[in-house]
Amino acid sequence: MDHVTGVDGASGESGMRTHYCGVLRAADAGSRVSVCGWVARRREHGEHLAFLDVRDHTGIVQCVVERAHEIRPEYVVRVTGTVRIRPDGTANQQLATGEIEIGDCDVETLATCEPVPFSLDERAETEEPLRLRYRYVDMRTERMQANLRLRAVVNSAIRRSMERQGFVEIETPLLWTPTPEGAREFVVPSRLQHGRFYALPQSPQIAKQLTMIGGFDRYYQIARCLRDEDLRADRQFEFTQLDVEASFVGQDEILGFVTEAMVDAADAATGVRPGGFARMTWAEALDSYGTDKPDLRFGMELADLTAVLAGTGFNALHAPTVKAIVLAGGASLPRARLDGLVERAKALGAKGLVWMRAAGDPVTLDSPVTKFLSEAELTGIVRAARVAAGDLVLIVADEHRRACEVLGQLRLDLGRPPSVGGALRFCWLVDFPLFDGTDEEGNPQAAHHPFTMPYPEDLERLDTDPFSVRAQSYDLVLNGWELGSGSIRIHRPELQRRIFAALGISEADAESRFGFLLDAYRYGGPPHGGFAVGLDRFVAILAGEENIREVIAFPKTQSGSDPMTGGPLPLDPKRLAELGVRVVETAPAVPPPPPRSTGAG
RNA sequence: GGACCUGUGGUGCAGCCUGGAGUGCACGCUGGCCUGUCAAGCCGGAGGUCGCGGGUUCAAAUCCCGUCAGGUCCGCCA
Numbered sequence: 001m002d003h004v005t006g007v008d009g010a011s012g013e014s015g016m017r018t019h020y021c022g023v024l025r026a027a028d029a030g031s032r033v034s035v036c037g038w039v040a041r042r043r044e045h046g047e048h049l050a051f052l053d054v055r056d057h058t059g060i061v062q063c064v065v066e067r068a069h070e071i072r073p074e075y076v077v078r079v080t081g082t083v084r085i086r087p088d089g090t091a092n093q094q095l096a097t098g099e100i101e102i103g104d105c106d107v108e109t110l111a112t113c114e115p116v117p118f119s120l121d122e123r124a125e126t127e128e129p130l131r132l133r134y135r136y137v138d139m140r141t142e143r144m145q146a147n148l149r150l151r152a153v154v155n156s157a158i159r160r161s162m163e164r165q166g167f168v169e170i171e172t173p174l175l176w177t178p179t180p181e182g183a184r185e186f187v188v189p190s191r192l193q194h195g196r197f198y199a200l201p202q203s204p205q206i207a208k209q210l211t212m213i214g215g216f217d218r219y220y221q222i223a224r225c226l227r228d229e230d231l232r233a234d235r236q237f238e239f240t241q242l243d244v245e246a247s248f249v250g251q252d253e254i255l256g257f258v259t260e261a262m263v264d265a266a267d268a269a270t271g272v273r274p275g276g277f278a279r280m281t282w283a284e285a286l287d288s289y290g291t292d293k294p295d296l297r298f299g300m301e302l303a304d305l306t307a308v309l310a311g312t313g314f315n316a317l318h319a320p321t322v323k324a325i326v327l328a329g330g331a332s333l334p335r336a337r338l339d340g341l342v343e344r345a346k347a348l349g350a351k352g353l354v355w356m357r358a359a360g361d362p363v364t365l366d367s368p369v370t371k372f373l374s375e376a377e378l379t380g381i382v383r384a385a386r387v388a389a390g391d392l393v394l395i396v397a398d399e400h401r402r403a404c405e406v407l408g409q410l411r412l413d414l415g416r417p418p419s420v421g422g423a424l425r426f427c428w429l430v431d432f433p434l435f436d437g438t439d440e441e442g443n444p445q446a447a448h449h450p451f452t453m454p455y456p457e458d459l460e461r462l463d464t465d466p467f468s469v470r471a472q473s474y475d476l477v478l479n480g481w482e483l484g485s486g487s488i489r490i491h492r493p494e495l496q497r498r499i500f501a502a503l504g505i506s507e508a509d510a511e512s513r514f515g516f517l518l519d520a521y522r523y524g525g526p527p528h529g530g531f532a533v534g535l536d537r538f539v540a541i542l543a544g545e546e547n548i549r550e551v552i553a554f555p556k557t558q559s560g561s562d563p564m565t566g567g568p569l570p571l572d573p574k575r576l577a578e579l580g581v582r583v584v585e586t587a588p589a590v591p592p593p594p595p596r597s598t599g600a601g
Numbered sequence: 602g603g604a605c606c607u608g609u610g611g612u613g614c615a616g617c618c619u620g621g622a623g624u625g626c627a628c629g630c631u632g633g634c635c636u637g638u639c640a641a642g643c644c645g646g647a648g649g650u651c652g653c654g655g656g657u658u659c660a661a662a663u664c665c666c667g668u669c670a671g672g673u674c675c676g677c678c679a
Contacts, residue, residue, distance in 0.1 A: 041639075049636040062639070073629095090637050098639085115630060118612050121640065124628075125613065129671055182679035202679090229678045436679095449679045558672065 022059020034080040062101040074113035081105035133563040147551045151539045157268035161261040167220040172207035183227040194580025200226040208245040212528040217247035233547045245530030269542045274424040281431040290408015295480025296425040300415045308380035314372035319397035324385045330392025331357035350406040354395040358387045420544035427477040434471040443504030448473040453488040486531030
């Protein structure tokens with residue numbers, strides 16, 4: 001990583017420091033320098049010698065002083081002294097600055113610090129709520145510094161990439177109009193119009209489509225989105241996405257734009273341009289990986305045994321689809337573990353799970369159920385699933401989707417590599433179904449969103465077999481995480497009306513919900529499509545983190561609280577009255593605000 | 602809305618199953634010693650509502666019920 005070798009006026013420091021701590025080297029020996037930072041550690045050796053390790057975001061430098069008893073860890077100091085080579089035998093190889101130290105020091109305390117509530121040592125684990133409550137302290141750790149700076153690098157690279165590709169950044173409103181579709185929205189009461197509400201955008205979806213009609217044929221935005229849905233390791237109320245929309249282009253061009261941005265960003269983050277964006281249809285992903293977000297970092301693909309077992313007399317394996325995965329070397333798993341896998345499969349919705357241990361040459365299968373299968377069926381399984389001696393075969397027979405999905409999950413349980421430090425395996429998924437499931441009234445539901453363009457050749461089945469209609473929509477998957485999704489949009493009002501009808505949205509409904517959008521398409525809407533990439537997830541993967549909170553400066557807990565500020569908080573009646581809002585049911589117990597003192601010994 | 606896991610000096614843990622004095626480990630904090638350390642070392646000290654409430658029991662950190670907080674997941678996330 002490049003380091004600034006000095007600090008000039010551009011830093012706005014007015015000469016408080018000449019260098020960052022982590023950049024000093026043997027070549028600087030003899031220089032008179034000033035560094036500013038936090039005391040990472042203090043080592044006292046009696047009355048006449050002490051060491052202060054001073055830290056800033058670039059690293060640590062050792063300062064040698066006569067006495068430092070009054071200077072405690074995490075004090076903010078400015079040290080002015082002379083860089084010198086350390087005495088023979090005292091260099092520290094672990095430290096980038098380990099060949100030198102700052103001697104002849106004048107130490108100025110800029111701020112004191114109470115004992116911090118948890119260790120900043122990288123080796124110490126601290127419970128997350130405590131880190132979040134004192135996030136400003138937590139941020140000083142190497143981990144948080146690296147993660148948030150990585151995020152800035154990614155944002156910056158994405159902006160450059162999109163601009164180079166001719167995209168224009170346009171800001172869209174945070175105060176938008178409520179739309180009763182999709183994710184639950186955060187709502188903002190209008191002070192000037194009591195009883196009316198804005199909604200915070202779950203995404204700038206409609207706004208960006210309007211910019212297409214407005215003639216900005218390549219729009220992008222690094223946009224905050226807000227969804228009032230339950231939180232997860234990969235979901236916060238607020239998140240950031242790279243939002244893209246372009247006119248007069250097809251699916252391949254849009255995938256190309258996004259691929260370019262991802263490659264540029266990954267390059268900036270890691271120094272390597274990732275290649276090999278896999279591409280498969282939604283149906284292929286389900287068939288081979290049992291999921292619509294396949295993790296391509298490892299094999300263990302699903303084998304299809306349906307044909308092999310088509311005529312089986314063994315009822316447990318008689319089903320529309322029979323699928324298997326093979327765990328290499330898994331034949332040695334203890335029986336208790338196998339029983340656990342069966343339970344897991346049942347918990348995932350399968351009727352059962354058949355396991356078989358493979359041994360010998362030629363390979364034979366051993367299992368409590370082999371006696372119900374013919375020789376031909378057993379050799380068929382070995383051949384179809386490419387079973388080798390020592391392997392464990394796991395078989396699920398069920399409806400197609402369930403069989404695939406259960407084994408897809410078991411594949412992850414048994415084979416998924418750790419998130420840290422591995423390869424980046426991107427994968428485009430295309431040809432999603434237009435509809436997925438039905439609502440309470442039995443109407444098909446849009447798999448992506450109601451403005452998604454179907455394949456023209458599938459349209460004839462819209463009324464007769466809607467679930468077979470494919471959409472021109474696509475997902476980007478990275479290492480098994482859904483990074484984003486997009487589609488070609490419907491730009492012709494008459495087709496949009498047909499889709500609304502198929503979704504069970506009446507003309508009057510469509511008018512009241514999306515009237516302004518339908519109006520807009522009467523005034524020259526070009527063919528267009530777009531995409532959105534979840535940047536919190538992308539940065540988390542690049543950082544080797546399992547949780548997006550680690551790449552967010554001030555995240556919320558799973559219950560939507562902020563341990564630092566205590567929010568959300570009740571509003572006093574005066575402000576509620578001003579907004580024309582009455583609280584009908586107060587929360588049962590508002591916890592008291594966190595105590596002010598650290599209570600540290 | 603639901604399932605599971607966690608909650609013990611400032612921090613991270615052990616103790617809980619099988620009830621018997623707040624018992625232990627490491628770090629931190631604090632006082633002292635120490636002139637080349639670097640997670641410094643050595644000696645001493647302080648620091649506890651065992652998340653909270655109730656129950657069982659002669660006796661509860663430990664068993665039971667409830668509750669709160671945090672986490673992981675299901676539902677939810679067009």
